[in-house]
Amino acid sequence: xxxxxxxxxxxxxxxxxxxxxxxxxxxxxxxxxxxxxxxxxxxxxxxxxxxxxxxxxxxxxxxxxxxxxxxxxxxxxxxxxxxxxxxxxxxxxxxxxxxxxxxxxxxxxxxxx
Amino acid sequence: xxxxxxxxxxxxxxxxxxxxxxxxxxxxxxxxxxxxxxxxxxxxxxxxxxxxxxxxxxxxxxxxxxxxxxxxxxxxxxxxxxxxxxxxxxxxxxxxxxxxxxxxxxxxxxxxxxxx
Numbered sequence: 001x002x003x004x005x006x007x008x009x010x011x012x013x014x015x016x017x018x019x020x021x022x023x024x025x026x027x028x029x030x031x032x033x034x035x036x037x038x039x040x041x042x043x044x045x046x047x048x049x050x051x052x053x054x055x056x057x058x059x060x061x062x063x064x065x066x067x068x069x070x071x072x073x074x075x076x077x078x079x080x081x082x083x084x085x086x087x088x089x090x091x092x093x094x095x096x097x098x099x100x101x102x103x104x105x106x107x108x109x110x111x112x113x
Numbered sequence: 114x115x116x117x118x119x120x121x122x123x124x125x126x127x128x129x130x131x132x133x134x135x136x137x138x139x140x141x142x143x144x145x146x147x148x149x150x151x152x153x154x155x156x157x158x159x160x161x162x163x164x165x166x167x168x169x170x171x172x173x174x175x176x177x178x179x180x181x182x183x184x185x186x187x188x189x190x191x192x193x194x195x196x197x198x199x200x201x202x203x204x205x206x207x208x209x210x211x212x213x214x215x216x217x218x219x220x221x222x223x224x225x226x227x228x229x
Contacts, residue, residue: 032215040192043117043220044156051215089155093214098169099144101218103155 012110019077023090023109026071030092034074034101035064039086046087047075077109085111115140117221119205125227126195134190134224144211146218147180150202159203162188163211165209187197195228204227 024079025033031052036044050057050073052065057064063076074091087108091101118137126132138145146210147159148207162182175178177195182188191196193201 027194034217036220041222043206043222046217046219049215049217091156095214098171099146099161099163099208099211099214099218100172101146101148101156102158102160103148104156104157 004095009105010110012092013080014112015080015082016081018044019075019080019109021075021090021109023074023091023104024071024076025092027092027094028068028071029094029096031095032093033064033066033073036091036103036111037084037091038089039100039108044089064081065067069075070072080109080111081108082111082113086108117205117207117219119203119221119224121224122222123225125229126228128197129194130154131193132195132226133214136186136188136190136221136224138186138205138207139191139219142207142209142211144208144216144221145182146206146208147188147190148206148220150204150223152201156204157180159190159201161211174197187206192226195226196224197228200228 008091034049036042048059048064061078065074087106089106091103120135132201146161148155148156159182161169161183177193180190202223204223207214208218
């Protein structure tokens with residue numbers, strides 16, 4: 001069945017360093033992926049998305065990389081700031097699977113000063 | 114502009130009681146979604162509305178859960194005869210059209226439900 005999982009439950013980085021959050025998915029039919037950021041007590045906030053016809057997409061300080069061969073997704077955050085501390089979720093949808101997002105369990109990013 | 118809003122922000126109820134959770138989507142958004150987030154877990158899809166189409170109820174965990182969307186805007190998620198395992202954060206999201214699986218869903222702040 002389809003599943004989205006995260007390699008690391010907690011990631012600690014120093015302020016100013018780059019962060020890389022990884023995500024694996026199992027359904028080769030998945031073709032749309034989203035990263036969300038969730039701060040404590042708040043709803044998920046959209047960060048960046050990517051479709052399966054792309055390998056890389058960049059936003060402001062964030063880059064998403066997609067490796068369809070190994071079914072792996074990563075979120076890179078440049079010059080990590082204290083405000084980046086949150087739980088990060090990857091999510092997927094697939095063609096013909098409706099609009100329901102399937103989420104992983106999340107990675108807690110902690111930024112150390 | 115205003116984002117997705119949900120009410121109440123917190124709800125404490127006793128086991129066996131019914132609860133209603135409300136969602137106001139972003140104005141003009143056609144599609145509306147409900148998800149549940151249990152403690153320390155990811156988000157679990159519950160139900161999806163898109164325009165006048167029949168809702169996708171495939172994620173509802175039991176017949177105690179139901180949802181309505183009146184007038185194509187506001188939605189209410191109802192849980193009857195609440196159980197302790199229903200305790201979770203209930204999140205609502207909306208998207209502009211809902212006619213594509215590759216459309217960003219924007220989330221509200223959630224309702225934190227605690228069943229005693």
